[in-house]
Structures are given as C-alpha cells and as structure tokens.
Amino acid sequence: MSIRRRHTGFFMTEVIIAIAIVSFVMVLFSIAIGRQFKGSQRLNDSRAATLLAEQTMVALQSGTEAPSVPEKGQLKVTALDTASTVKGLKWATVDVQINGRSASLTGMIPAAAKQKGGAK
Numbered sequence: 001m002s003i004r005r006r007h008t009g010f011f012m013t014e015v016i017i018a019i020a021i022v023s024f025v026m027v028l029f030s031i032a033i034g035r036q037f038k039g040s041q042r043l044n045d046s047r048a049a050t051l052l053a054e055q056t057m058v059a060l061q062s063g064t065e066a067p068s069v070p071e072k073g074q075l076k077v078t079a080l081d082t083a084s085t086v087k088g089l090k091w092a093t094v095d096v097q098i099n100g101r102s103a104s105l106t107g108m109i110p111a112a113a114k115q116k117g118g119a120k
Contacts, residue, residue, distance in 0.1 A: 042101060049073075049103035053096045060092065060109040073098040084108065 052067060056075060059066040069075045073096065080091040089108040096103045 045099040045101035046103065049096045049098040049101050050105075052098065053094045053103040053105040056094045056096070057092075057105050057107050057109070060094075060113045061107065063110065063113065069096075070098060080106070 048070070052069070052073065052075065055067045056077065058064075060077065066075075076095045078093045078095070080093060082091045084090050086108065088111055090111045091106065092109045092113075093104060093106045
C-alpha cells in the first residue's frame with residue numbers, strides 16, 4: 001500500500017495572484033477616494049455660493065454692508081422689472097458663482113437699496 005503525501009503550502013502562482021488582487025483593490029479604493037474628494041469639493045463650493053447669495057440678500061433687505069466675495073467668485077445683483085404690490089420694495093435676483101458652482105436667489109429688497117456687482 002502506498003501512501004500519497006499531499007503537499008501543503010503556497011505555490012508561487014497563488015502568491016502572485018493574491019498580490020494582484022490586493023493591488024487591484026488598492027487601485028479601486030484610491031479611485032473611489034479621489035472621486036469622493038472631488039464630489040465633496042463641488043458640494044462645498046455649491047454650499048458656499050448659496051450661503052453668499054443668502055447673506056447678500058439679507059444685507060440688501062436690512063440695509064447693511066454686503067459680504068465680501070471670495071477670490072474665485074462672482075456676485076451680481078439684478079433688479080427685476082416686475083411690478084411689486086408692496087410700496088417701497090422691488091424684486092431683485094442675486095446670482096453668485098464660486099469655482100464654477102452657482103446659486104441664484106430672488107427676493108424683495110428696498111427700492112433704494114444699493115446693488116453690487118453689475119446691477120441693472
């Protein structure tokens with residue numbers, strides 16, 4: 001009777017396959033982290049644009065100084081030609097763009113409010 005001996009242990013091909021699988025997973029994780037960072041940055045820019053539009057509208061409504069615009073941002077306040085039923089107020093739109101992300105907010109401001117950023 002012959003007894004067969006089974007070899008246990010790792011073969012070189014198994015080690016190479018394991019290294020390839022781990023490398024592939026690491027590449028996928030690094031791509032996912034990069035995309036998550038870019039998405040987070042876009043969301044941050046959108047939030048900043050919305051916040052600046054809100055702060056500008058409040059400043060116009062209250063007659064205070066408008067907030068400063070970031071270096072890579074644009075702010076435009078446009079008076080609308082729509083008739084207002086409230087005396088002393090007019091409709092205006094605040095358009096903000098920060099790093100390619102934009103926000104627009106329309107509201108009523110005093111008719112004598114100073115407009116910033118190329119207003120009509």
